[in-house]
Amino acid sequence: MPWAGPLALVTIWEIAARLGLIPPHLLPAPTTVLGTAIGLAVEGTLLTDLLVSLSRAAIGFFIGGSVGFALGTAVGFSRLAEAVLDRSIQMLRSIPFVASLPLVIVWFGVAEAEKIFVVSLAVMFPIYINTTLGIRQVDPKLLELGRVSGLDTAETIRRIVLPGALPSILTGIRYALAVAWLALVVAETVGASSGIGFLALDAREFLRTDVIIVTIVIYAVIGVLADGIARWLERRLLAWHPNYAGGRRK
Amino acid sequence: MTVQTAVLPKLAVNVVGLSKAFGERVVLKNLRMRIARGEFVALLGESGCGKTTLLRALAGLEPVDGGHIEAPRLPAIVFQEPRLLPWEPLWRNVSLGLPAPDARDRAVAALTEVGLTGRFDDWPLKLSGGQAHRVALARALVKEPELLLLDEPFAAVDALTRIKMHVLVKTLVARHRPGVLLVTHDVDEAIVLADRILIMSGGVIDRDYLVADYPERRVLRRLLLADLGVLLTDEA
């Protein structure tokens, strides 16, 4: 039932395009777009481009996520690390990553490193902030319980601190997945020789509206899938939490 | 301050000259207290008189300014709130801090004792308040501690559950025989459960009643309430 709306919309779009109510160079019919997609997949480079984009996102996410988690853990646990690091990280965070793009391009050119760097940078901050926050928010009463139960430091971290911080960390991951994708779109459309963004850029040169729409749809689908992965992680890892168990969120 | 893990032969707790202040506010003033092994002691006193501070000091959770505490190194504590780890199933909660091999068996046995048969793998957030308190009690008892510290553990549960918990605590304590210090604000609870009742006031143990000395409970009840500033007329 929730799909009825979008379906109707696409049908109207199709009919309007077929009747010539919408000029095809502005918005081709959905079936044309689908045909283009299939054509690109079979004869063109769509699948390779998709793979290239996905692996950039994945590598960037992994690097940015690891750095963000490491920094977040350090600052969450240690007042000293906080004093040394937090202010600088917060200052860097206030720069919109798009604004840093020209500088990044000067550093790395428009090569792979540039895209991965931008994605990593975008991912790092939400993971950092939510990890720090999660660790800070661990209930001190539970830490005290760990102490009177005779837990050592490693056990306290494993059984109390990390699980306690996990809901917040997962929120960070969910947000990071969304910005990773956003950052990649921006980085790829600035300059690339492969990837979905390159495909879109190339299509613009030749006014191929149908190809541009294919790339937009792909970005949307992957965005939805990424969110699905984040929700799935939450359901699995937070099964103990009534708000997440059974797939319902508050 | 000295904290010794060795305990005098027949004492579970021996406290001498204990002092503690929070800034200007003196909470424990040269306090002295003993609990024999297997003895059930209830501690009554006005709210804010320092009962929790004393109990936490016994558990090593509260640094003190001076004095001498002899108590087992890791006593079992039941706090006012259950303090369960919501991300661990019940049996893991109960076995927290137990050495590994038969931890699950012991946890299961303890949960059975407190009447939670068949819920061993449930998540804590699925429990009612009374059930969560029973898990906390199971977690304390599974360690078979020499000393059990209870800080108003039944204050938050409904009256009916509280009576059930009283019976439960009495049976379980009778079986394991730890020394017990129960902080409560409920005079009747103290009389039902304890061998000895202490009144805390002005940072010291002010009164000390052996329950067995008062075959007439009403008499003891009246004395305790008077100590706490409640004067009853004859018919009450």
Ligand SMILES: Nc1ncnc2c1ncn2[C@@H]1O[C@H](COP(=O)(O)OP(=O)(O)O)[C@@H](O)[C@H]1O
């Ligand atoms: N961590 C603390 N910092 C400052 N004051 C405290 C702290 N803990 C307790 N107090 C004060 O010490 C007094 C005794 O507290 P507490 O032992 O909790 O009393 P009780 O358990 O008898 O109600 C109270 O006045 C309380 O405000």
Ligand SMILES: [Mg+2]
């Ligand atoms: Mg208290």
